């Protein structure tokens with residue numbers, strides 16, 4: 614594939630009279646960790662909600678591997694290989710860690726109804742494949758101690774890891790993380806930095822991370838985009854973006 618893995622091309626999103634995103638163009642290269650930073654209300658989560666089709670762009674194109682997905686059905690997004698986590702963790706609290714992770718496999722299907730009724734060998738094989746993949750994710754994220762625990766009983770930091778695990782179970786090509794470090798203690802944030810690096814290096818998954826914690830951004834991002842008022846204000850390395858005068862003014866509100 615030539616060109617970026619994902620490209621937002623002059624995208625806009627309006628809520629009534631409010632322009633949450635205006636003329637936004639961002640490229641994501643395969644294999645990179647891109648951090649998106651910006652002050653509150655800059656449009657970072659809206660951008661992610663456009664790519665994952667929670668919202669529909671008012672204008673512009675969103676190209677994933679060259680295909681415009683700006684108006685694709687929401688149900689198609691996971692099938693294309695795009696996964697995400699949420700700012701406010703979205704898991705099934707009453708279910709176990711294992712069952713939540715198995716839900717991450719839904720894009721690969723549960724088998725036709727007749728296979729389920731007849732318990733065909735094909736279905737059994739498919740279920741075994743799902744279990745095996747989930748076990749690799751449990752090992753990768755060091756979740757084995759929590760495998761059978763109900764999500765509701767888990768500490769906040771572990772729930773965040775489970776949500777990351779569920780996204781990985783869908784074997785995405787690109788993974789969006791919405792404020793992955795929020796609510797984590799320094800040790801958990803350090804673990805997260807290692808995992809993000811391993812997700813890119815060992816699993817070959819491209820990562821786009823919306824994050825306020827600049828220590829995490831500096832530790833893992835190859836490139837940083839700073840958004841403000843629904844647009845790109847600056848982009849470059851973490852050091853370049855943090856030193857940019859427009860970025861400093863946007864954070865100071867001047």
Ligand SMILES: Nc1ncnc2c1ncn2[C@@H]1O[C@H](COP(=O)(O)OP(=O)(O)OP(=O)(O)O)[C@@H](O)[C@H]1O
Pocket residue numbers: 628631632633651652653654655656657658659660
């Ligand atoms: N569903 C919605 N309806 C109306 N306005 C919305 C909606 N979602 C977001 N907005 C508005 O769009 C703008 C961008 O919000 P968004 O949540 O994308 O910013 P953000 O950069 O992610 O902020 P934060 O860092 O605080 O999460 C804000 O003015 C917000 O109030």
